[in-house]
Amino acid sequence: MLAFVALWPAPGVAEGVMVLGALLAIAKLAMARFRGGVSLLSGPAWALTSVLFFAYWLPQLLSATDAVDQGRALRESLIDLRYLPFLWLVAIAVADERGRRLTLVGLAVIVAVWTVDALLEVVLGTSPLFAGIDGLKQLVSGRPMCTAEELASADRLSGVLGPCNLKLGVVLASLSPFALHAAGRRWALAGWLVAATAIGLVVLFAGSRASWLTYALVLLLSGWRLLGWQRLAGVFAFGALAVLVLAFLSPEVRQRVDRTTQVMAADQSGMDSALSGRSRIWGAALCMAGEHPVNGVGVRGFRDAFADCDPLPGKQPAWGEGPALHAHQLVLEVLSETGVLGLLLWLAGAALAWRAWRYADAASRDRARPAMQALVVTVFPLNTHLAFYSTFWGGLTLMLAALYAGSLLARRGD
Known part of the structure; x- marks a missing residue:
């Protein structure tokens, strides 16, 4: 699993490692013949990991029956079955104290x-790790990781993942609880x-x-137990000051802050500019959900x-050329691509994850x-x-779900 994460700068290699991990999980289970399954992972952890996977995967399958692009939706559903054994392997990795550490x-x-x-x-102008990759x-191939156009259009710090x-930013934000802990x-x-x-x-x-x-949100969840509310408020005050200073020093940060302030504009154009065109995308998503309420337009059929369903046909979109690729919002993505059935399955998975947390003891929660x-x-x-039914962000989300299930419901006696 660690190799899978470390290789995210090379997506194709990371995907291959994930598939090898899934095959390894299948081999381990075959050797145990499922009779020794509890020695690898507790029964509740097996159940919760599998349930969280199916809450993600079943909406894909159901959406394929009458999807806009039926072949692609069905193909995505079949390909994503590879995640299930990989999630078992991730949960097994954190099922005991040594593996979890x-x-x-x-x-x-x-x-x-x-x-x-x-x-x-920030200091040198280039990422040493990305330069090495x-x-x-x-x-090896005679070709760079990024094209000249991609290098020219990069508008923010890219780090090891490259321009x-x-x-x-979003990857570090999601994984930061592990470093802060x-x-x-x-x-x-x-x-x-x-x-x-x-x-x-x-x-x-x-x-x-x-x-x-x-x-x-990470700072809020991670910091209040360690700092208390008063000192945590000081951290947020320091963070707000840092944003203002960086907005003064960095044109890129200032541009994002200025765009955010446009949300105060009374007209729709100001709101859409502040949201980088997402209000237009969300309007299209609601239209798709209304026209395909049961099982949506199909996974990855948004484009x-x-x-x-474009509410402003013929007008140049804020994101550039071409259609929007996904809804840019979890609930609207699930509703537009998998319909009410998909949303109910996601909510069922969330409810079971919450139920497991609610009834766990203090040591398990820690x-x-x-x-x-x-x-x-x-x-x-x-x-x-990002798109939860894309390979990258879907894989990251499912990996976090398996880490949660395997850590919370560790093997007996751990």
């Missing part, structure tokens, strides 16, 4: 290394504050405004259905707290999101 500390180390690398990019790619994959346990309050500041700076430079909100925080902030519905 190695996995969670490993994730914290990855976040720390990527954070330091991004801070070096790009050099290796050119040595052709501008997701560093490790720093707090190892160096107490001072460690937490240093880690929170370093990651926060990178998220400000590298992230979209959605990642800013995600990281604010094909967009033209028929074990699962970093994974719980990472999962909660990633799926927080009052935010904008």
